Amino acid sequence: MALVVMKFGGTSVGSAERIMAVAQRLISRKMEGDNVVAVVSAMGDVTDELVALSRQITDCPQEREMDMLLATGEQVTIALLAMAIHSLGHEAVSFTGPQIGIVTDSGHTKAKIKEIRGDRISEALAEGQIVIVAGFQGTTADGQITTLGRGGSDTTAVAIAAGIGADLCEIFTDVDGVFIADPRIVPDARKLDFISYEEMLEMSASGARVLQLRSVEFARNHSVVIHCRSSFTDQPGTIVKEADNQMEMAIISGVTHDTSEAKVTIRAVPDTPGVAATVFGALAEAGVNVDMIIQNVSEQGTTDISFTVPKDDLPKARSSTERIANALGAPSWNVDESIAKISLVGAGMKTHPGVAAQMFGALADAKVNIDMISTSSIRISCVIAEEQTEVAVRALHDSFGLAKGQVTAETSSAHDRGV
Amino acid sequence: MALVVMKFGGTSVGSAERIMAVAQRLISRKMEGDNVVAVVSAMGDVTDELVALSRQITDCPQEREMDMLLATGEQVTIALLAMAIHSLGHEAVSFTGPQIGIVTDSGHTKAKIKEIRGDRISEALAEGQIVIVAGFQGTTADGQITTLGRGGSDTTAVAIAAGIGADLCEIFTDVDGVFIADPRIVPDARKLDFISYEEMLEMSASGARVLQLRSVEFARNHSVVIHCRSSFTDQPGTIVKEADNQMEMAIISGVTHDTSEAKVTIRAVPDTPGVAATVFGALAEAGVNVDMIIQNVSEQGTTDISFTVPKDDLPKARSSTERIANALGAPSWNVDESIAKISLVGAGMKTHPGVAAQMFGALADAKVNIDMISTSSIRISCVIAEEQTEVAVRALHDSFGLAKGQVTAETSSAHDRGV
Numbered sequence: 001m002a003l004v005v006m007k008f009g010g011t012s013v014g015s016a017e018r019i020m021a022v023a024q025r026l027i028s029r030k031m032e033g034d035n036v037v038a039v040v041s042a043m044g045d046v047t048d049e050l051v052a053l054s055r056q057i058t059d060c061p062q063e064r065e066m067d068m069l070l071a072t073g074e075q076v077t078i079a080l081l082a083m084a085i086h087s088l089g090h091e092a093v094s095f096t097g098p099q100i101g102i103v104t105d106s107g108h109t110k111a112k113i114k115e116i117r118g119d120r121i122s123e124a125l126a127e128g129q130i131v132i133v134a135g136f137q138g139t140t141a142d143g144q145i146t147t148l149g150r151g152g153s154d155t156t157a158v159a160i161a162a163g164i165g166a167d168l169c170e171i172f173t174d175v176d177g178v179f180i181a182d183p184r185i186v187p188d189a190r191k192l193d194f195i196s197y198e199e200m201l202e203m204s205a206s207g208a209r210v211l212q213l214r215s216v217e218f219a220r221n222h223s224v225v226i227h228c229r230s231s232f233t234d235q236p237g238t239i240v241k242e243a244d245n246q247m248e249m250a251i252i253s254g255v256t257h258d259t260s261e262a263k264v265t266i267r268a269v270p271d272t273p274g275v276a277a278t279v280f281g282a283l284a285e286a287g288v289n290v291d292m293i294i295q296n297v298s299e300q301g302t303t304d305i306s307f308t309v310p311k312d313d314l315p316k317a318r319s320s321t322e323r324i325a326n327a328l329g330a331p332s333w334n335v336d337e338s339i340a341k342i343s344l345v346g347a348g349m350k351t352h353p354g355v356a357a358q359m360f361g362a363l364a365d366a367k368v369n370i371d372m373i374s375t376s377s378i379r380i381s382c383v384i385a386e387e388q389t390e391v392a393v394r395a396l397h398d399s400f401g402l403a404k405g406q407v408t409a410e411t412s413s414a415h416d417r418g419v
Numbered sequence: 420m421a422l423v424v425m426k427f428g429g430t431s432v433g434s435a436e437r438i439m440a441v442a443q444r445l446i447s448r449k450m451e452g453d454n455v456v457a458v459v460s461a462m463g464d465v466t467d468e469l470v471a472l473s474r475q476i477t478d479c480p481q482e483r484e485m486d487m488l489l490a491t492g493e494q495v496t497i498a499l500l501a502m503a504i505h506s507l508g509h510e511a512v513s514f515t516g517p518q519i520g521i522v523t524d525s526g527h528t529k530a531k532i533k534e535i536r537g538d539r540i541s542e543a544l545a546e547g548q549i550v551i552v553a554g555f556q557g558t559t560a561d562g563q564i565t566t567l568g569r570g571g572s573d574t575t576a577v578a579i580a581a582g583i584g585a586d587l588c589e590i591f592t593d594v595d596g597v598f599i600a601d602p603r604i605v606p607d608a609r610k611l612d613f614i615s616y617e618e619m620l621e622m623s624a625s626g627a628r629v630l631q632l633r634s635v636e637f638a639r640n641h642s643v644v645i646h647c648r649s650s651f652t653d654q655p656g657t658i659v660k661e662a663d664n665q666m667e668m669a670i671i672s673g674v675t676h677d678t679s680e681a682k683v684t685i686r687a688v689p690d691t692p693g694v695a696a697t698v699f700g701a702l703a704e705a706g707v708n709v710d711m712i713i714q715n716v717s718e719q720g721t722t723d724i725s726f727t728v729p730k731d732d733l734p735k736a737r738s739s740t741e742r743i744a745n746a747l748g749a750p751s752w753n754v755d756e757s758i759a760k761i762s763l764v765g766a767g768m769k770t771h772p773g774v775a776a777q778m779f780g781a782l783a784d785a786k787v788n789i790d791m792i793s794t795s796s797i798r799i800s801c802v803i804a805e806e807q808t809e810v811a812v813r814a815l816h817d818s819f820g821l822a823k824g825q826v827t828a829e830t831s832s833a834h835d836r837g838v
Contacts, residue, residue, distance in 0.1 A: 016475035057438065057504065058503070068498035068501070072494045083476045
């Protein structure tokens with residue numbers, strides 16, 4: 001008998017029919033003898049519709065009230081799912097985030113979980129109930145309703161799994177698992193059976209949308225095993241867990257791409273100590289999330305500074321950059337929104353030199369120009385022109401021999417795979 | 420400076436535009452120097468839509484989960500209204516029923532308020548906020564979300580007014596106040612400036628839809644003065660309060676009608692002691708709300724028993740009646756759904772004999788046959804054929820001289836008005 005947390009996203013609960021299917025799946029698991037906690041998102045486009053409703057009132061809604069509004073979406077789903085289970089003759093009880101004691105900080109619309117009070121879940125499980133919890137939401141210690149930001153239901157599920165000591169956290173989604181590259185670009189991309197937290201973090205951070213970054217961080221910090229799988233089939237998906245010996249043999253676990261960032265360049269700033277601190281201090285103060293940073297070699301006492309930021313942060317980034325450029329006496333600055341970040345992720349990279357060189361070579365052969373480069377110990381990222389995204393992803397996938405039918409990363413040595 | 424609770428129903432907050440209008444009205448009142456608490460319902464048809472959504476899942480939703488579902492409707496409105504006030508440059512804060520400490524019993528879908536913890540409202544008012552509270556909902560002492568039943572937002576408003584010691588509870592609605600008769604049937608029906616709790620209770624109980632019965636009971640028990648008025652104009656409406664000398668002079672305050680009931684007749688039951696107890700004990704056990712009861716004079720050892728029940732309770736009433744009729748050996752029973760209850764309400768009736776005779780005479784002159792009669796000290800009700808509703812309401816209105824342009828009930832003696 002296992003204790004399992006099962007999370008279903010908006011698409012999986014997008015209609016009464018799909019909610020009934022989720023109810024059936026939960027009941028089947030319960031009948032197999034497991035204790036079951038379900039975490040669910042708002043139905044389909046409900047969250048977007050609520051945001052649109054608020055836009056009819058104001059363009060700048062207060063974040064506390066936005067949380068009050070958005071938290072209703074998941075509350076509707078939990079009630080309907082509990083009704084569905086009852087209608088099939090089984091016991092279920094639903095709880096909102098505040099009811100279940102998901103205590104967060106007061107960072108409205110992007111709150112962080114501080115504590116999970118698991119008592120109420122454990123009591124309901126002991127009564128034989130299937131327990132249904134609203135994802136994405138919590139409460140501050142003084143009773144304000146908060147939300148965890150987009151994709152926050154993944155984090156709720158992992159946090160509850162950690163809080164109640166679950167054996168497994170299953171994240172049901174509309175794809176079959178974690179793929180080496182986006183199957184829409186590389187149709188023969190292979191699904192991974194296993195991936196380490198470290199690699200999954202880099203994948204999520206560099207554009208893979210399947211699991212929310214914060215949920216993976218939470219899982220790593222609390223050693224929660226995640227099973228990421230399809231809500232439309234019974235096929236196994238991808239297990240995310242601590243790296244083990246088998247997994248360490250993979251050099252490359254994934255090729256990811258991200259077109260959600262823009263590049264800002266400030267030209268000919270004085271090459272004196274403290275300039276970078278001025279630039280990025282001001283951006284941080286404005287709440288701009290800077291990702292990659294490049295400072296070119298000095299030329300006649302001046303240098304160019306480039307950095308990438310999420311396109312969502314561009315309005316703030318533009319006004320900060322304008323002020324910074326003026327203050328530093330930089331002659332010009334510009335923004336390029338047509339960029340893509342292409343990344344190779346793999347824990348084996350640490351011990352295998354030559355991956356970067358092969359990556360740059362493959363891109364050159366495909367006539368893809370590299371604009372910026374950044375690396376971590378298990379990731380190499382290149383900024384390229386957005387229009388070359390698909391060409392680049394395919395080139396890297398082919399170069400590193402990641403297709404289906406080849407020996408799998410988990411059971412082969414690096415050289416078997418032609419690296 | 421007054422402390423006022425202002426309640427807005429679903430129609431008044433039915434769109435973003437109307438929510439902005441409500442925000443303006445609250446701000447105006449605040450600017451006049453009053454402390455303002457708003458209580459709001461779900462937008463327009465939202466509650467009906469949520470019920471329809473649940474019906475896609477099951478015909479018999481568990482009541483606890485129904486409350487979980489329905490409570491979201493008001494939560495959406497409070498968030499949007501707070502945003503609207505912020506967007507106009509003023510301070511506001513929203514609270515759900517559970518957050519504000521509206522503690523109820525555990526009677527899901529029709530919970531009764533046990534306690535109002537007004538501290539959080541008072542604190543927010545002291546900060547200069549306009550306080551916005553979700554109507555219709557509360558929490559049990561152990562944290563289950565409950566709802567108060569249809570029209571429960573009126574009760575929320577009155578209960579909060581009592582809990583925080585408000586000077587006035589304004590109920591904004593889509594009509595101009597309480598009318599002597601339904602203006603859709605009697606176009607020249609007069610709006611009442613004042614009405615006593617006692618009369619308003621009888622009006623609400625006998626079909627006037629403007630104020631929910633329980634909210635009037637609550638107001639009477641806690642001496643909360645209600646001002647029932649239009650949300651679309653600034654005109655004064657109707658004040659509901661303790662009877663005073665002026666008000667006692669009115670014999671008739673209203674002619675109401677109610678077509679929401681059906682009549683059940685069990686024929687030729689044995690006229691022996693305990694029969695009525697058997698019949699109505701069984702109906703009560705089945706949760707059927709019986710309104711009027713008539714037992715005819717005995718004839719050869721048997722009698723007919725008739726009673727009225729809300730049409731909503733008919734399924735339960737039919738199955739109970741079937742069982743009872745069989746048990747008592749009654750040869751037949753039948754249901755008539757085409758009935759109307761017509762009532763005359765007036766506190767002055769107590770001390771003025773002859774009102775009933777005049778009522779029966781007026782109905783006879785209009786060729787309206789009376790089927791059942793029931794009276795209280797300030798009300799006379801007759802059951803008639805549903806198709807004669809309008810004829811009967813107009814006949815009574817004319818007979819008792821209740822039209823506009825006549826001297827008002829509050830300032831005239833009974834005889835001035837031709838009774």
